[in-house]
């Protein structure tokens with residue numbers, strides 16, 4: 001089968017390669033991938049990992065081989081999942097506990113946004129605590145996580161203010177909760193906006209400029225606390241599959257709708273990566289995969305080593 005691998009000879013550093021079929025562990029199912037999405041963290045991983053490394057965490061697709069342990073969805077089930085890696089492939093092995101079945105009405109493209117961005121949005125809103133009737137400010141609201149966090153916080157009953165970089169300075173000391181996906185210098189903005197005793201959930205580091213904060217910056221915001229979020233370190237009382245199920249249900253009910261800024265065939269992943277890197281995409285960048293495994297005549301093109309093409313929809 002074919003997969004995207006890290007390839008430092010080209011920019012962005014990915015190319016298609018023929019790789020062995022997945023060899024699932026006892027608790028893993030094999031999923032034919034139909035859509036995946038890109039996450040900002042994957043840009044950093046692609047820069048840091050050695051050649052041959054297999055990117056891709058988000059996935060939606062169809063189970064072609066159930067887990068031998070009997071756990072999780074059976075063959076033919078439409079699923080959404082989050083892999084440890086290697087999801088930018090025709091097929092990938094995924095732990096049954098990181099998959100959940102998908103209702104017919106939910107598209108693979110929408111579902112492919114749930115693994116990293118959706119679960120981050122869900123868990124940062126949960127970390128904010130009870131927000132019914134409370135004022136929540138979201139910094140980086142036009143991003144993949146931010147769009148979903150706005151909707152989930154509103155669904156939880158908050159009065160939500162969505163902030164984008166070009167927006168006006170938020171009202172000072174006015175917010176019970178700030179969800180900060182920009183980080184860096186933006187953390188100062190979060191502190192200025194939080195009310196005394198409020199909670200800032202810091203989950204992003206998009207702005208490379210570090211924050212400069214001293215205790216004195218908290219005058220007028222006394223007792224405010226900064227709570228960090230790292231998806232890999234988060235305790236998951238319902239497990240990854242439980243989070244995915246909650247999100248898939250909200251999607252199916254129409255209570256959340258991912259914003260997809262760019263959709264690209266996975267063989268043109270270089271375009272997708274350039275679009276993400278440009279910072280000009282509002283919402284998620286999604287990769288789509290053909291419905292069935294390719295025949296020899298349909299062999300995929302090799303991703304060009306030339307200068308990356310501009311992003312398109």
Ligand SMILES: NC(=O)c1ccc[n+]([C@@H]2O[C@H](COP(=O)([O-])OP(=O)(O)OC[C@H]3O[C@@H](n4cnc5c(N)ncnc54)[C@H](OP(=O)(O)O)[C@@H]3O)[C@@H](O)[C@H]2O)c1
Pocket residue numbers: 039040041116117120140141142143144145146163164165166181182203204205206207208229230231232276279281282283284
């Ligand atoms: N902690 C975790 O476990 C976890 C999990 C997932 C994602 N993340 C992090 O959360 C952040 C948001 O993720 P995402 O997937 O939503 O990213 P994204 O889709 O690229 O969105 C980032 C948004 O931040 C805004 N922004 C503000 N200042 C920026 C700057 N200096 N450079 C680039 N963008 C800037 C941009 O919108 P405007 O310009 O319109 O404001 C952009 O839409 C990223 O830092 C990502 O790495 C963390």
